[in-house]
Amino acid sequence: xxxxxxxxxxxxxxxxxxxxxxxxxxxxxxxxxxxxxxxxxxxxxxxxxxxxxxxxxxxxxxxxxxxxxxxxxxxxxxxxxxxxxxxxxxxxxxxxxxxxxxxxxxxxxxxxxxxxxxxxxxxxxxxxxxxxxxxxxxxxxxxxxxxxxxxxx
Numbered sequence: 001x002x003x004x005x006x007x008x009x010x011x012x013x014x015x016x017x018x019x020x021x022x023x024x025x026x027x028x029x030x031x032x033x034x035x036x037x038x039x040x041x042x043x044x045x046x047x048x049x050x051x052x053x054x055x056x057x058x059x060x061x062x063x064x065x066x067x068x069x070x071x072x073x074x075x076x077x078x079x080x081x082x083x084x085x086x087x088x089x090x091x092x093x094x095x096x097x098x099x100x101x102x103x104x105x106x107x108x109x110x111x112x113x114x115x116x117x118x119x120x121x122x123x124x125x126x127x128x129x130x131x132x133x134x135x136x137x138x139x140x141x142x143x144x145x146x147x148x149x150x151x152x153x
Contacts, residue, residue, distance in 0.1 A: 051095060051096065084104070089104060091147065095147040096145060097146075107123035110124075120142070121141070122141050123140040124138070137152070
């Protein structure tokens, strides 16, 4: 009887230790995942804040240019809406590439070329016309990672 009791207590304590170990490992992995999500959320919010700050400054001082050597000239930001199969998408000039990609999705074709220190990118989004035929629906041009112009066909 004494041997049976020792084996039963050892078995139960082994199960309890295994469950506690798995719980601790799960909590560590969950906390790392939450921390990574928080970092991504914070960086997205900072990007959005910068984008909105640029828009608000532009709306306040639209058409004005600062000639001080310390400050760069204000940009004339133009907003527009595009009708897509996902619905209406609102964009504006000088918007970062990642913000456009979040709203529009991945482009069908891209091209990159450089002129001096400037990097020019062209993104094209296509729509299906017939079974095997596609046509360009939107074309975006970026200069140094910021939206410069949009063409809707």
